[in-house]
Amino acid sequence: LNSADVEPVSASTAHVLGEVCREKQEAAIPLVRLFLHYGKIVPFLSAIASAEVNRTLDPNTIFRGNSLTSKCIDETMKLAGMHYLQVTLKPIIDEICEEHKPCEIDPVKLKESENLETNRENLRHYVDQIFTVITKSGVSCPTVMCDIFFALRESAAKRFQVDLDVRYTAVSSFIFLRFFAPAILSPNLFHLRPHHPDPQTSRTLTLISKTIQTLGSLAKSKSASFKESYMAAFYDYFNDQKYADAVKNFLDLISSSGRWDQKSIETPIMLKEGFMIKRAQGRKRFGMKNFKKRWFRLTNHEFTYHKNKGNTKGDHPLCSIPIENILAVERLEEESFKMKNMFQVIQPERALYIQANNCVEARDWIDILTKVSQCNNKRLATYHPSAYLNGHWLCCKVSADNAPGCTPCTGGLPANIQLDVDGDRETERIYSLFSTYMNKLEKMQEACGSKSVYDGPEQEEYSSFVIDDPQETYKTLKLITSAVHRLEQEHAQYKRDKFKKTKYGSQEHPIGDKSFQCYIRQQSECSTYSI
Numbered sequence: 001l002n003s004a005d006v007e008p009v010s011a012s013t014a015h016v017l018g019e020v021c022r023e024k025q026e027a028a029i030p031l032v033r034l035f036l037h038y039g040k041i042v043p044f045l046s047a048i049a050s051a052e053v054n055r056t057l058d059p060n061t062i063f064r065g066n067s068l069t070s071k072c073i074d075e076t077m078k079l080a081g082m083h084y085l086q087v088t089l090k091p092i093i094d095e096i097c098e099e100h101k102p103c104e105i106d107p108v109k110l111k112e113s114e115n116l117e118t119n120r121e122n123l124r125h126y127v128d129q130i131f132t133v134i135t136k137s138g139v140s141c142p143t144v145m146c147d148i149f150f151a152l153r154e155s156a157a158k159r160f161q162v163d164l165d166v167r168y169t170a171v172s173s174f175i176f177l178r179f180f181a182p183a184i185l186s187p188n189l190f191h192l193r194p195h196h197p198d199p200q201t202s203r204t205l206t207l208i209s210k211t212i213q214t215l216g217s218l219a220k221s222k223s224a225s226f227k228e229s230y231m232a233a234f235y236d237y238f239n240d241q242k243y244a245d246a247v248k249n250f251l252d253l254i255s256s257s258g259r260w261d262q263k264s265i266e267t268p269i270m271l272k273e274g275f276m277i278k279r280a281q282g283r284k285r286f287g288m289k290n291f292k293k294r295w296f297r298l299t300n301h302e303f304t305y306h307k308n309k310g311n312t313k314g315d316h317p318l319c320s321i322p323i324e325n326i327l328a329v330e331r332l333e334e335e336s337f338k339m340k341n342m343f344q345v346i347q348p349e350r351a352l353y354i355q356a357n358n359c360v361e362a363r364d365w366i367d368i369l370t371k372v373s374q375c376n377n378k379r380l381a382t383y384h385p386s387a388y389l390n391g392h393w394l395c396c397k398v399s400a401d402n403a404p405g406c407t408p409c410t411g412g413l414p415a416n417i418q419l420d421v422d423g424d425r426e427t428e429r430i431y432s433l434f435s436t437y438m439n440k441l442e443k444m445q446e447a448c449g450s451k452s453v454y455d456g457p458e459q460e461e462y463s464s465f466v467i468d469d470p471q472e473t474y475k476t477l478k479l480i481t482s483a484v485h486r487l488e489q490e491h492a493q494y495k496r497d498k499f500k501k502t503k504y505g506s507q508e509h510p511i512g513d514k515s516f517q518c519y520i521r522q523q524s525e526c527s528t529y530s531i
Helices: 013-020 024-037 041-055 068-080 082-088 090-099 116-135 143-159 166-185 199-217 229-238 241-254 359-373 423-436 438-453 470-501 514-530
Strands: 270-279 291-299 302-306 319-322 328-331 342-346 351-355
Touching (some): 013 041, 013 068, 024 068, 041 143, 068 082, 068 143, 116 199, 143 166, 166 241, 199 241, 342 359
Antiparallel strands (some): 291 302, 328 342, 342 351
């Protein structure tokens, strides 16, 4: 559980488990469940992702291998993002499966009764639908996934400062390549459909998945990324800057974090801006002169408003609210100021009342402000749905302006996930893996000795291990092997004690129990050997 704090992280117990397992997936499943259960998944994934990025030489190959980092993030997205997939993709996947429209665009596979242009139009319509739903779903992305994507973005931007696109490709390689594209391709594996689709629908989903994957990759030469000429021709329709901008805006939102500190190299990410009308703060008298049109800007660091549109160097904001000071964002009842489409941004000292241009824009601002502030520790559980006017709250008539809210906050976004994980069982799985791969642990110890003593060409049998600090890694390996041996002895002692107390034919070990008979045979062999 303390693996994230170990320096270097490659010397940690969790990383060693990933090194000795034959398949990284074996290690990823119990590790992710255990870290999620104890709320330590983000620091751990941040640490191993940063280490992997530092070992990567080419930004184009970032997170492309089947490393422990990739497998752990995949597993986290499967557990944390299942509801996210349900609300995002399920309605459209259901529509595609039920409508059963032909979408084959390969002239070789085209049936006689089908028209190529009609099929292209059907496919284009489905791709547009899914693309729009995905790129507008940023506010629904689970917090734990956003925090992981923020860490990936930071690590990639630090490592490859010249490549400005790497901060996007580091995130898109997971959210598009390993999350949305596989879910579209095989909806039954992600609980979006009860059964595997029929061949025609499966082909449609394959073509959609390929297109969405390429759109999300932000590749510079997208048509060239297709092996098939018919896919390259189809993709020309999507070679429009608006698609790239939509992907970047979506990636900005899901990889932004309000938890900004001075060590972060991240520049503020513009999330939304536009004109709205706000009520002047701190005035006691009510009148129309209190409402003024202002240019609002939201980044992942602060929410500001300016007198005019644009933000030149000399244009300082009239008001700046740090994201960590936003305690809640809720609708404001129309009766407060006899004005529609109003909402309130609640701060520790006061609330800022704002009127959007229409109900859709008001909903968008509420959603995105809630999204960026939902991790704040001091978020409110209750709020006042009406304004404080003439010495009292209009909703509950309480006179104290600092009175607790009278209505529960809506906060209609998934802040995080709660998993029903048995921590002891996952720990037992990790022990079983270490016990199974004991010979690999011993080989890794030899590799540490070889690397620290003989700093020359590595032996081929040791080359598969990632060892950044041989001495620290060796210490960890010694602790692991001694712990495994101690547990094995305790298990053996427990079995011996159980054997002595249990009678063959009892309820615990009925007649015909092969495991008990096998144990008796082992014990008799051990007794004969000792005699």
